[in-house]
Amino acid sequence: MTFKKSLISLTCLLATTATWAQDKTLNIYSARHYPTDEVMYSDFTKATGIKINRVDADDAGILARLKAEGAASPADVILLVDAARLWRAEVDGLFLPIKSAKLEEVIPANLRAKPADNGGTAWFGLSTRARVVVFDKLKYTKADFDSYEKLASPQFKGQLCIRSGSHPYNLSLFGAMTEHLGPQKTEAWLKGLVDNMASSPKGGDTDQIKAVASGECGMAVTNTYYLARMMRSSNPADKAVTDKIGVVFPNQSSWGTHVNVAGGAVARHAKNTANAVLFLEYLTSPAAQNHFANGNNEWPVTKGVSFDNPALKAMTGGSFKSELIPISAVGMNQIKVQQMLDRVGFK
Numbered sequence: 001m002t003f004k005k006s007l008i009s010l011t012c013l014l015a016t017t018a019t020w021a022q023d024k025t026l027n028i029y030s031a032r033h034y035p036t037d038e039v040m041y042s043d044f045t046k047a048t049g050i051k052i053n054r055v056d057a058d059d060a061g062i063l064a065r066l067k068a069e070g071a072a073s074p075a076d077v078i079l080l081v082d083a084a085r086l087w088r089a090e091v092d093g094l095f096l097p098i099k100s101a102k103l104e105e106v107i108p109a110n111l112r113a114k115p116a117d118n119g120g121t122a123w124f125g126l127s128t129r130a131r132v133v134v135f136d137k138l139k140y141t142k143a144d145f146d147s148y149e150k151l152a153s154p155q156f157k158g159q160l161c162i163r164s165g166s167h168p169y170n171l172s173l174f175g176a177m178t179e180h181l182g183p184q185k186t187e188a189w190l191k192g193l194v195d196n197m198a199s200s201p202k203g204g205d206t207d208q209i210k211a212v213a214s215g216e217c218g219m220a221v222t223n224t225y226y227l228a229r230m231m232r233s234s235n236p237a238d239k240a241v242t243d244k245i246g247v248v249f250p251n252q253s254s255w256g257t258h259v260n261v262a263g264g265a266v267a268r269h270a271k272n273t274a275n276a277v278l279f280l281e282y283l284t285s286p287a288a289q290n291h292f293a294n295g296n297n298e299w300p301v302t303k304g305v306s307f308d309n310p311a312l313k314a315m316t317g318g319s320f321k322s323e324l325i326p327i328s329a330v331g332m333n334q335i336k337v338q339q340m341l342d343r344v345g346f347k
């Protein structure tokens with residue numbers, strides 16, 4: 001977050017604190033860094049009359065802020081964009097586990113928190129994104145990267161571009177690999193990734209995609225929504241990039257491609273709890289789920305939602321097999337994964 005944006009957020013917070021206790025308001029702390037979401041918030045307000053006050057920050061910033069504010073926090077709803085962060089916040093007691101028959105009915109059990117002691121659920125996945133491999137079409141074919149395991153193959157020395165191992169998206173992928181392969185094989189695999197790196201990790205997922213197109217590396221790891229965003233861009237430079245690369249959804253013939261969630265929760269000290277639950281339920285409505293797909297190129301979590309996103313369709317050919325491990329397990333493996341990364345020198 002830029003300084004200017006922080007200042008605006010802070011000013012908004014101070015200006016609105018006085019009104020935040022009223023019934024028809026909902027206070028959201030959001031890490032969803034996607035401008036296309038605006039219409040979703042305004043639709044909710046139009047439908048319910050509930051005014052939304054929003055503070056935007058990244059996952060880590062939101063968690064730190066909630067801890068600093070404690071019981072005085074005005075936050076009602078928390079939106080985060082990674083399963084490991086959702087799990088961390090749950091463990092740190094920042095969420096209020098809730099019971100909602102609707103959320104339990106429409107969101108698959110593996111894409112939400114395990115039931116808490118009171119039978120409530122601390123957080124819910126609201127959309128999914130797959131972590132896939134992109135490659136240089138001139139050098140390789142899909143078959144070269146049809147499993148995550150192959151990224152560590154010695155034949156690809158100096159070919160891999162990937163963002164920092166400690167970024168939540170990678171921690172979650174590696175946490176999932178730990179579930180599938182066990183810690184020993186996962187650590188050997190991570191060592192193989194380090195050995196294959198074209199250079200030390202830098203930049204975000206979009207930078208890795210561009211690095212493949214520029215020839216800096218032969219293969220890279222990215223979340224699907226960054227790729228879909230480029231595929232749908234009207235900028236000729238983006239088109240030039242996507243023309244050069246192929247995409248693979250790994251492990252289709254074994255456990256399925258790793259999917260992460262963006263999700264939501266009610267804040268531990270929420271004052272507008274009923275509105276918060278209503279908002280989370282609204283995010284599972286066909287209109288909102290369709291928005292996740294068409295607005296931000298994510299997949300709906302609810303079954304049977306029809307959407308028409310040409311980029312998602314083009315990259316999958318219609319559908320793909322995603323892994324079915326409980327997404328909360330990737331959070332539990334986080335510390336173990338970070339220790340492995342330190343041992344193998346994955347920055």
Ligand code: FE
Binds near residue numbers: 081
């Ligand atoms: Fe992102």
